[in-house]
Amino acid sequence: MPFLDTILLFLAGFVSGAVNAVAGGGTFITFGAMSLAGIPPIAASATSAVTQLPGYITSTLAYWSDIKTFWRGALLLCAISAVGALAGSMILLALDNPSFRVMVPWLLIAATALFAAGPWLKPKPKSGSEESVGSFTGSLVQFITAIYGGFFGAGMGVMMLASLGLTQAGDYHRLNALKNMLAVVIATIAITVFASGGVIAWGPALVMVPSGALGGYAGVWIAKRVPQSAVRAFVVATGVFLAIYYFATG
Structure with a gap:
């Protein structure tokens, strides 16, 4: 990779x-x-899925004490997520770059809108038993979310947290723990499919994974000093810029 591209990707990670x-x-x-x-x-x-996986894993481990209370009941959702991610990633592999490029700006607009609405989509605490993790409605919604996650991961976390809030019992932390656990499954399946299809750019991935880990550590410092609304505005602006970029160059 050219030196400037390497610097760009390192900073992006x-x-x-x-x-x-x-x-x-x-x-x-x-x-x-x-x-x-x-x-x-x-x-x-496909490569973005690789760069996000370490964060999903560490977030899941951070919630391990919560996950231990419901992981057996969540195995069905894990299996459903795996099948959905497999379907979504296979759909992506079936496309060529020109076809996918036409879809990208619309996907970015939808994901950006979903992300912008995130504060209003946060789940409200609800009572109920842990058995709700295996409900039919919850399973169906999670399957659809996993298809999207396997196909195009931007905004997947917001989408999943919102859908789990509508279909699952428990407080925010329990739902967030479940979301992180399912995200690991979705990303792992998608990466496996993408790797077998030879579409992952491993050079950029190797640059962004370690820098992403450093950024995650620095994020704790940032979270104490920068309003979350400002960070969200930056992400939304990035999504809008990318959508315009793909519309203009498509």
Whole structure:
């Protein structure tokens, strides 16, 4: 990779990690940087899944005490998420870059709108038993969300947290723990499919994964000093810029 592209991707990984730690939406940053570096959209989307996986894993581990209370009941949702992610990632592989490029700006607009609405979509605490993790409605909604996550991960976390809030019992932290657990499953399946299809740009991934880890650590410092609304505004502006970029160059 050219030196300037390497610097761009390293900084994007760092910013992505920091943004995820504060407000979420780091996929917009990594996808956008790879697009500007000339990486085809399918490879950029697939590689973004790789860059986000470490964060999903560490977030899941941070919630381990919560997960231990419901993981057996969540196995069905994990299996459904795996099947949905497999379907979504296979759909992406079935497309060529020109076809996917036409879809990207519309996907970005939808994901940006969803992310912008995130504060109003946060789940409200509700009573109920942990058995609701296996409900039919919850399973169906999670399957659809997993298809989207396997196909195009931007905004997946917001979408999943909102849908879990409508279909599952428990407080915010329990729902967030479940969301992180399912995100690991979705990302792992998608990465496996993308790797087998040879569409992951491993060079950029190797640059952004460690810088993303550094950014995640720095995000704790940022969260104490920068309003979350300002970070969310930055992510939304990035999503709008990328949509305009893809409309203009499509």
